[in-house]
Amino acid sequence: MSTLERLKRLEGLVQVFGSDRLLDTTINKLMKTKKQELVKRLSSIQYELKRLEQTYQINSNEFKDKYHAGLLGDDVDYIKWASLIDMEQRIRKQMRYLDDDS
Template sequence: MNIATGTLNKLQGLERLYRQGFHSEIIDRTIDKLLDMESHRARKEQRELEAHLAAYESQYQISSKEFYRRFRAGELGDEMDFVEWSIFYELHRVILERIEVLGTSTQ
C-alpha cells in the first residue's frame, strides 16, 4: 500500500467515525491547521506560477489563456518557450483547482 492509499484509508476511517457521532476537538483543530497550511503553500505556488506566466505574457504580448488556446490548436510552434509556458499554464490551472477544493474544505 502506498502512502496516498494509506492516508485515504485513514481519512475514510475518520469520516466513518464522525458520521457515527464521534467528535474530537484535537482532530478538528489538527485538520483545520493542515488545510490552512496546505492552502498557504498552494497560494505561494500560485503566486510563483503567475510570475512565470506574467513574464511570458510580457515577452510575447498575449494573455496566457489566449496563448494556450492557440498553442493547443497548433497555431504556434513548438519552441521551448511555448512548451514551458504551456506547462506553467497547466500547473496554474491545477493549483487553482486545488485552492478551490481547499477553500471549500475549510468553510
C-alpha cells in the same frame, strides 16, 4: 497504509465516536496549511506566466488559444508555458475545492 486509507479510518472514527477538539484543530490547521501552500505555488506560477507574457508580448489566454490551435511551434518555452497554464488551473480548482464549505 495510504493517506486515503488513514483519512477513511479517521472518518469512521468520527462517525462512530464523534469529533473532538484535537481532530477539529488538526484538520483545520492541515487545511489552512494546504491552502497556504497552494497560494505560494500559484504565486510562483503567476510570476513565471507574467515573465513569458512580457517576453513574447502576448497574454496567456491568447497564447493558449494559438498554441492549442497549432499556430505556434514546439519551442521549449511554449511547452513550459502551456504546462504552467495547466498547473495554474489545477491549483485554482484545488483552492476552490478547499474553500467549498457545503
